[in-house]
Amino acid sequence: MIVLKLGGSAITDKDRPETLDGQSLAAATDAIASSFGADGDGAVDELVIVHGGGSFGHHNASEHGVTTTAGSRDPAAIHDIHGAMTTLNEFVLSRLLERDVPAVPVHPFSAAHRDADGELALPSGQVETLVGEGFVPVLHGDLVAHVGEGATVVSGDELVAELACSLDADRIGLCSTVPGVLDDADTVVPEIGSFDAVADVLGESESTDVTGGMAAKVQALLELDAEASIFGLEGIERFLAGENPGTTVQ
Ligand SMILES: Nc1ncnc2c1ncn2[C@@H]1O[C@H](COP(=O)(O)OP(=O)(O)OP(=O)(O)O)[C@@H](O)[C@H]1O
Numbered sequence: 001m002i003v004l005k006l007g008g009s010a011i012t013d014k015d016r017p018e019t020l021d022g023q024s025l026a027a028a029t030d031a032i033a034s035s036f037g038a039d040g041d042g043a044v045d046e047l048v049i050v051h052g053g054g055s056f057g058h059h060n061a062s063e064h065g066v067t068t069t070a071g072s073r074d075p076a077a078i079h080d081i082h083g084a085m086t087t088l089n090e091f092v093l094s095r096l097l098e099r100d101v102p103a104v105p106v107h108p109f110s111a112a113h114r115d116a117d118g119e120l121a122l123p124s125g126q127v128e129t130l131v132g133e134g135f136v137p138v139l140h141g142d143l144v145a146h147v148g149e150g151a152t153v154v155s156g157d158e159l160v161a162e163l164a165c166s167l168d169a170d171r172i173g174l175c176s177t178v179p180g181v182l183d184d185a186d187t188v189v190p191e192i193g194s195f196d197a198v199a200d201v202l203g204e205s206e207s208t209d210v211t212g213g214m215a216a217k218v219q220a221l222l223e224l225d226a227e228a229s230i231f232g233l234e235g236i237e238r239f240l241a242g243e244n245p246g247t248t249v250q
Pocket residue numbers: 006007008009010051052053054055156175176177178180181182183201202203204205206207209211212213214215
Protein backbone atom coordinates (compact mmCIF):
# COMPACT_ATOMS: atom_id res chain seq x y z
CA MET A 1 0.00 0.00 0.00
CA ILE A 2 1.39 3.38 -1.04
CA VAL A 3 0.10 6.75 0.15
CA LEU A 4 1.16 9.56 -2.20
CA LYS A 5 0.46 13.24 -1.66
CA LEU A 6 0.43 15.63 -4.58
CA GLY A 7 1.29 18.97 -2.99
CA GLY A 8 -0.98 21.83 -3.89
CA SER A 9 2.05 23.94 -4.66
CA ALA A 10 3.18 21.33 -7.20
CA ILE A 11 -0.09 21.05 -9.16
CA THR A 12 -1.43 24.63 -8.98
CA ASP A 13 -0.07 28.10 -9.51
CA LYS A 14 -0.03 28.98 -5.83
CA ASP A 15 0.25 32.72 -6.41
CA ARG A 16 -2.91 33.03 -8.51
CA PRO A 17 -6.19 32.13 -6.80
CA GLU A 18 -7.87 29.02 -8.22
CA THR A 19 -5.36 28.49 -11.03
CA LEU A 20 -4.22 25.03 -12.02
CA ASP A 21 -0.66 24.29 -13.15
CA GLY A 22 -1.90 22.15 -16.01
CA GLN A 23 1.53 21.01 -17.18
CA SER A 24 2.63 19.90 -13.73
CA LEU A 25 -0.65 18.10 -13.06
CA ALA A 26 -0.28 16.34 -16.42
CA ALA A 27 3.30 15.32 -15.54
CA ALA A 28 2.20 14.02 -12.12
CA THR A 29 -0.75 12.06 -13.48
CA ASP A 30 1.37 10.66 -16.36
CA ALA A 31 3.86 9.36 -13.81
CA ILE A 32 1.09 7.78 -11.72
CA ALA A 33 -0.56 6.24 -14.77
CA SER A 34 2.66 4.66 -15.97
CA SER A 35 3.24 3.02 -12.57
CA PHE A 36 -0.26 2.05 -11.45
CA GLY A 37 -1.39 -1.32 -12.71
CA ALA A 38 1.74 -1.68 -14.86
CA ASP A 39 2.98 -5.21 -15.46
CA GLY A 40 6.22 -6.52 -14.03
CA ASP A 41 8.34 -5.99 -10.93
CA GLY A 42 7.59 -2.95 -8.82
CA ALA A 43 4.15 -2.42 -10.33
CA VAL A 44 1.89 -0.43 -8.02
CA ASP A 45 -1.55 -1.91 -7.42
CA GLU A 46 -2.55 -0.46 -4.04
CA LEU A 47 -2.43 3.31 -4.09
CA VAL A 48 -4.13 6.10 -2.16
CA ILE A 49 -3.67 9.67 -3.38
CA VAL A 50 -4.11 12.79 -1.26
CA HIS A 51 -3.75 16.24 -2.79
CA GLY A 52 -3.21 19.59 -1.16
CA GLY A 53 -4.80 22.92 -1.91
CA GLY A 54 -2.21 25.23 -3.41
CA SER A 55 -4.16 28.15 -4.87
CA PHE A 56 -7.47 26.30 -4.43
CA GLY A 57 -7.98 26.36 -0.67
CA HIS A 58 -5.43 28.46 1.10
CA HIS A 59 -6.56 31.80 -0.35
CA ASN A 60 -10.19 31.04 0.53
CA ALA A 61 -9.32 29.86 4.04
CA SER A 62 -7.08 32.87 4.60
CA GLU A 63 -9.83 35.30 3.49
CA HIS A 64 -12.24 33.75 5.99
CA GLY A 65 -9.64 33.59 8.78
CA VAL A 66 -9.86 29.81 8.97
CA THR A 67 -6.81 27.71 9.92
CA THR A 68 -6.22 24.28 11.41
CA THR A 69 -7.07 25.68 14.86
CA ALA A 70 -9.31 28.73 14.21
CA GLY A 71 -12.62 27.67 12.74
CA SER A 72 -15.74 29.17 11.22
CA ARG A 73 -19.45 28.64 11.80
CA ASP A 74 -20.40 30.60 8.67
CA PRO A 75 -21.99 28.21 6.15
CA ALA A 76 -20.99 30.52 3.26
CA ALA A 77 -17.32 30.37 4.31
CA ILE A 78 -17.51 26.61 4.61
CA HIS A 79 -19.05 26.21 1.16
CA ASP A 80 -16.44 28.57 -0.30
CA ILE A 81 -13.39 26.75 1.15
CA HIS A 82 -14.72 23.19 0.75
CA GLY A 83 -16.04 24.08 -2.72
CA ALA A 84 -12.59 25.28 -3.84
CA MET A 85 -11.12 21.96 -2.71
CA THR A 86 -13.76 19.83 -4.40
CA THR A 87 -13.22 21.83 -7.62
CA LEU A 88 -9.51 20.99 -7.53
CA ASN A 89 -10.39 17.38 -6.67
CA GLU A 90 -12.53 17.20 -9.83
CA PHE A 91 -9.57 18.40 -11.92
CA VAL A 92 -7.22 15.83 -10.37
CA LEU A 93 -9.76 13.03 -10.80
CA SER A 94 -10.47 13.89 -14.41
CA ARG A 95 -6.75 13.97 -15.32
CA LEU A 96 -6.30 10.54 -13.68
CA LEU A 97 -9.41 9.08 -15.34
CA GLU A 98 -8.23 10.35 -18.74
CA ARG A 99 -5.15 8.19 -18.15
CA ASP A 100 -7.18 5.12 -17.13
CA VAL A 101 -6.31 5.32 -13.43
CA PRO A 102 -9.48 4.16 -11.58
CA ALA A 103 -9.60 7.27 -9.37
CA VAL A 104 -12.60 7.99 -7.12
CA PRO A 105 -13.22 10.87 -4.68
CA VAL A 106 -13.22 10.69 -0.88
CA HIS A 107 -14.08 14.04 0.74
CA PRO A 108 -12.73 14.37 4.30
CA PHE A 109 -15.40 16.97 5.25
CA SER A 110 -18.01 14.23 5.03
CA ALA A 111 -16.00 11.70 7.00
CA ALA A 112 -13.63 13.22 9.54
CA HIS A 113 -13.82 15.45 12.63
CA ARG A 114 -11.66 16.99 15.34
CA ASP A 115 -12.36 16.77 19.06
CA ALA A 116 -12.08 19.75 21.45
CA ASP A 117 -8.29 19.21 21.63
CA GLY A 118 -7.99 19.37 17.85
CA GLU A 119 -7.27 15.62 17.54
CA LEU A 120 -8.26 14.37 14.10
CA ALA A 121 -10.44 11.28 13.70
CA LEU A 122 -10.50 9.98 10.12
CA PRO A 123 -12.31 6.71 9.38
CA SER A 124 -10.39 4.62 6.87
CA GLY A 125 -12.72 1.66 6.23
CA GLN A 126 -14.09 3.21 3.05
CA VAL A 127 -10.57 3.97 1.75
CA GLU A 128 -9.33 0.46 2.52
CA THR A 129 -12.38 -1.15 0.90
CA LEU A 130 -12.06 1.01 -2.21
CA VAL A 131 -8.38 0.02 -2.55
CA GLY A 132 -9.32 -3.66 -2.08
CA GLU A 133 -11.87 -3.28 -4.86
CA GLY A 134 -9.25 -1.96 -7.26
CA PHE A 135 -9.94 1.79 -7.01
CA VAL A 136 -7.50 4.61 -6.32
CA PRO A 137 -9.18 6.80 -3.66
CA VAL A 138 -8.28 10.48 -4.02
CA LEU A 139 -8.61 12.53 -0.82
CA HIS A 140 -7.73 16.18 -0.39
CA GLY A 141 -6.94 18.84 2.20
CA ASP A 142 -10.33 20.10 3.35
CA LEU A 143 -12.38 21.43 6.21
CA VAL A 144 -13.51 19.19 9.06
CA ALA A 145 -16.10 19.60 11.82
CA HIS A 146 -14.27 20.69 14.99
CA VAL A 147 -15.79 20.58 18.49
CA GLY A 148 -16.02 24.16 19.80
CA GLU A 149 -14.73 25.76 16.57
CA GLY A 150 -17.28 25.03 13.87
CA ALA A 151 -15.08 23.75 11.04
CA THR A 152 -11.29 24.02 10.70
CA VAL A 153 -8.79 23.16 7.96
CA VAL A 154 -7.26 19.72 7.72
CA SER A 155 -4.10 19.64 5.62
CA GLY A 156 -3.32 16.92 3.14
CA ASP A 157 -0.16 16.24 5.16
CA GLU A 158 -2.24 15.46 8.25
CA LEU A 159 -4.45 13.15 6.20
CA VAL A 160 -1.37 11.36 4.85
CA ALA A 161 -0.05 10.84 8.38
CA GLU A 162 -3.41 9.48 9.59
CA LEU A 163 -3.85 7.18 6.61
CA ALA A 164 -0.27 5.94 6.79
CA CYS A 165 -1.01 4.66 10.32
CA SER A 166 -4.55 3.39 9.84
CA LEU A 167 -3.79 1.63 6.55
CA ASP A 168 -0.37 0.47 7.73
CA ALA A 169 1.10 1.89 4.52
CA ASP A 170 4.33 0.40 3.22
CA ARG A 171 5.48 3.61 1.56
CA ILE A 172 4.63 7.28 2.04
CA GLY A 173 5.57 9.97 -0.48
CA LEU A 174 5.02 13.71 -0.52
CA CYS A 175 5.52 15.39 -3.85
CA SER A 176 6.00 19.14 -3.56
CA THR A 177 7.31 22.03 -5.61
CA VAL A 178 10.85 21.52 -4.31
CA PRO A 179 13.09 18.48 -4.99
CA GLY A 180 13.24 17.75 -1.23
CA VAL A 181 14.04 19.59 1.98
CA LEU A 182 16.73 22.13 1.13
CA ASP A 183 19.61 23.26 3.34
CA ASP A 184 21.14 26.78 3.54
CA ALA A 185 22.92 26.22 0.23
CA ASP A 186 19.70 24.97 -1.44
CA THR A 187 21.06 21.43 -1.58
CA VAL A 188 18.65 18.57 -0.91
CA VAL A 189 19.09 17.11 2.59
CA PRO A 190 19.11 13.33 1.91
CA GLU A 191 17.91 12.19 5.35
CA ILE A 192 16.18 13.76 8.34
CA GLY A 193 15.97 11.91 11.66
CA SER A 194 15.10 14.74 14.04
CA PHE A 195 13.39 18.11 13.82
CA ASP A 196 16.17 19.93 15.69
CA ALA A 197 18.74 18.92 13.08
CA VAL A 198 16.90 20.87 10.37
CA ALA A 199 14.80 23.39 12.36
CA ASP A 200 17.00 26.30 11.22
CA VAL A 201 16.38 25.73 7.52
CA LEU A 202 12.71 24.73 7.70
CA GLY A 203 10.26 27.47 6.93
CA GLU A 204 6.73 28.15 5.91
CA SER A 205 5.52 28.19 2.33
CA GLU A 206 6.49 31.22 0.25
CA SER A 207 2.86 31.56 -0.88
CA THR A 208 -0.42 31.94 0.98
CA ASP A 209 -0.58 28.79 3.12
CA VAL A 210 -2.65 28.25 6.24
CA THR A 211 -1.17 24.86 7.11
CA GLY A 212 2.49 25.52 7.84
CA GLY A 213 4.64 24.72 4.77
CA MET A 214 7.70 22.50 4.99
CA ALA A 215 8.19 22.73 8.76
CA ALA A 216 4.72 21.27 9.45
CA LYS A 217 5.29 18.61 6.78
CA VAL A 218 8.54 17.37 8.34
CA GLN A 219 7.07 17.45 11.84
CA ALA A 220 4.07 15.32 10.77
CA LEU A 221 6.30 12.79 9.01
CA LEU A 222 8.74 12.45 11.93
CA GLU A 223 5.83 11.28 14.10
CA LEU A 224 5.23 8.26 11.85
CA ASP A 225 6.73 4.82 12.42
CA ALA A 226 7.28 4.29 8.70
CA GLU A 227 9.81 6.29 6.70
CA ALA A 228 8.57 8.86 4.21
CA SER A 229 10.02 10.69 1.21
CA ILE A 230 9.69 14.33 0.14
CA PHE A 231 10.50 14.97 -3.52
CA GLY A 232 9.60 17.05 -6.55
CA LEU A 233 7.47 16.17 -9.57
CA GLU A 234 10.42 14.50 -11.26
CA GLY A 235 10.64 12.07 -8.31
CA ILE A 236 7.14 10.55 -8.54
CA GLU A 237 7.98 7.76 -10.96
CA ARG A 238 11.14 6.79 -9.07
CA PHE A 239 9.26 6.82 -5.78
CA LEU A 240 6.51 4.61 -7.17
CA ALA A 241 9.18 2.28 -8.55
CA GLY A 242 10.51 1.73 -5.01
CA GLU A 243 13.37 4.24 -4.93
CA ASN A 244 13.90 7.03 -2.37
CA PRO A 245 14.16 10.31 -4.30
CA GLY A 246 14.61 13.63 -2.49
CA THR A 247 14.64 13.64 1.31
CA THR A 248 13.89 10.59 3.43
CA VAL A 249 12.30 11.39 6.79
CA GLN A 250 12.61 8.59 9.34
N1 LIG B 1 14.08 24.06 3.96
C1 LIG B 1 13.14 24.04 3.03
N2 LIG B 1 13.24 23.20 1.98
C2 LIG B 1 12.30 23.18 0.99
N3 LIG B 1 11.20 23.97 1.00
C3 LIG B 1 11.02 24.81 2.04
C4 LIG B 1 11.97 24.88 3.09
N4 LIG B 1 11.52 25.82 3.98
C5 LIG B 1 10.37 26.30 3.50
N5 LIG B 1 10.05 25.72 2.34
C6 LIG B 1 8.84 26.05 1.56
O1 LIG B 1 7.92 24.99 1.71
C7 LIG B 1 7.20 24.87 0.48
C8 LIG B 1 6.55 23.52 0.43
O2 LIG B 1 5.48 23.52 1.37
P1 LIG B 1 3.99 23.69 0.85
O3 LIG B 1 3.11 23.56 2.05
O4 LIG B 1 3.84 24.89 0.00
O5 LIG B 1 3.94 22.41 -0.07
P2 LIG B 1 2.83 21.53 -0.72
O6 LIG B 1 2.46 20.44 0.21
O7 LIG B 1 3.40 21.14 -2.03
O8 LIG B 1 1.60 22.50 -0.97
P3 LIG B 1 0.17 22.53 -0.26
O9 LIG B 1 0.41 22.83 1.21
O10 LIG B 1 -0.55 23.63 -0.96
O11 LIG B 1 -0.42 21.19 -0.48
C9 LIG B 1 8.25 25.11 -0.57
O12 LIG B 1 7.69 25.53 -1.79
C10 LIG B 1 9.09 26.24 0.06
O13 LIG B 1 8.54 27.51 -0.28
